[in-house]
Amino acid sequence: MRVKAPRTLVMFPKDHEIVVYNYLTRDAITCAPADIYWLTIAPEWTPVEELLARHPHIEPQSLRQEIIRLVEAGILLQEDSASARTEAIYQQSWELGIAAAVFHFSLLDNDYGDHSESVKKQKQRALGDPSPDLLWKNLNGSTPLPGQPRPAASQLFDIMRRRRTIRNVRPEALTLEDLGECLFAGLGVTSFVRTETGVLPLKMTPSGGARNPFEAFVWARNVDGLTPGLYHYSALQHSLEKTAAPPAASPMELVKGQEWANAMPAIIFLVAVLGRTTWKYSDPNAYRVVLIEAGHIAQNIMLACASSNLTACPTAALSHAQISAMLALKDITETPVYALLVGKPGENLDTLISPDKAPRLA
Ligand SMILES: Cc1cc2nc3c(=O)[nH]c(=O)nc-3n(C[C@H](O)[C@H](O)[C@H](O)COP(=O)(O)O)c2cc1C
Incomplete structure (x- = not known):
């Protein structure tokens, strides 16, 4: 040996x-x-x-x-x-050095405990250590800003205001248009740019060095016009290719036991292909750049959903190894980062309070 x-x-x-x-x-x-x-x-x-x-x-x-x-x-x-x-x-x-590697590999497949455990822990902590302020106030004189967006911008603002994470969905199919629009909003190619180092794709979301490290995979569970299964979204072709039959795992298993996932008709997995970004940048900050980009893409998907009266629930609580195996990812540098669970919202079970009625925060 x-x-x-x-x-x-x-x-x-x-x-x-x-x-x-x-x-x-x-x-x-x-x-x-x-x-x-x-x-x-x-x-x-x-x-x-x-x-x-x-x-x-x-x-x-x-x-x-x-x-x-x-x-x-x-x-x-x-x-x-x-x-x-x-x-x-x-x-x-691995091209991103030890600091990013320690962070990356240490966070894969972590357990988060369930919702009630988290509530219990927070309540316990609040007894001796109240939560930090979630909003900072200007205390030394400030310039009030006009509150409402200008009319030209109001449609966009309406959609942004309507975006909510609603985990409770109706048992209805999504349309192919719904799915296509939200994938295009997040990842679709809108043009190309010629640079000294090559032609780079441009999208509706910004990308460090226009390296566009993300690919999307969809588990279509109840989408009109798609047989249930796993699909890869090609941003270049704006098309879905079936890559596998529906996985044996339940949606809930893939998002660390979050039960509400089981009702979702479609799940979008955002997978970082780190090599695209590290081909140009190999400092640990490149890892942060990639994670930030997941946020940009997800936000656009969520806004496209909001504009079609859908909800897209984000989660970073992933069963990474299971998802990687299910998507047949070939390398440890191809890594699932974020998922959006899309559906038609039922009743919003969150207790929403308008800003003027939330004295502790306003
Ligand atoms: C990076 C990130 C990870 C999240 N992960 C989860 C999650 O694992 N489970 C969940 O139910 N919600 C998750 N959420 C959704 C938040 O709980 C939600 O955005 C928050 O409660 C505010 O509600 P809103 O999205 O309706 O504004 C996540 C949100 C973000 C930005």
Whole structure:
């Protein structure tokens, strides 16, 4: 057996020990500072026998056991294992550096707990630590602004005002027009620009370097004119291509157990193709740029939905591995970031209060 230390370890002190964290696999162990030595013994694939021979002063059996312990803890890699293959892919394809990698891989597939747990936690926290102000006030004299948009802008403002996350939907099909419009609003190509480095697509949403890293996939569950299944949206062709039958998983499973998802007739998954952006930018801020763009795209989709009296509910609580497998994403740099669940809104169950009646916030 050959072993090697992964290049995806970060370490930090905790009490009098060191936490060694493999951000790619999210394995962590706590060890004594002296044990860090064992992470330096095999920077490249090295036979265990050779490691034993290099440490004649240590009893071979106990050293072998220590190496196996580190392999089992995910802190040493075993050649030809699944973790070793993932690490090799990471080495080849991740261009955004360690800081973005720690963030990216650590947030995949996290659990968030259910709504009632979250409410309970917030209430508990509020007892000793009230929420920060959600709106800041100007306290030192300010210039009042005219409140209403000018008439030419009012249609846009009406739509923006109508946008709401309404998780309660009617059991009705979407039309193909509805779906087409919201995909076009988020990702459709409106023109191209010739630059020194090539021709770049332009859309209704801005994109860092016009690299346009997002692709959209749709799980059409109840859309007139589409057989239920998974589709890829081509922004270039403004068309949907069926890529797979409906997944075995329920919508709720794909969005971390949020039950309301099961009633939605269509789910749009926004998938970042990080390589498009990192081809030009390879600093960690490029990762932030990509996430910001998901917000732009989603907002346009939500506004297009609002203008057609639909709701598009955003969620970043995703079962990343399951979605990636379902969409047959080929590389760890093709990653689901955001989902919009589209439907015809039923009653809005949120308790809405007009601004003038919300004294604590206004
Ligand atoms: C990045 C992001 C992630 C969100 N994730 C969830 C989610 O996982 N589940 C959910 O029910 N709502 C989610 N929402 C919706 C918010 O709860 C919602 O926008 C907020 O309550 C305000 O309501 P509004 O959208 O009607 O203005 C998310 C919103 C954003 C912007």
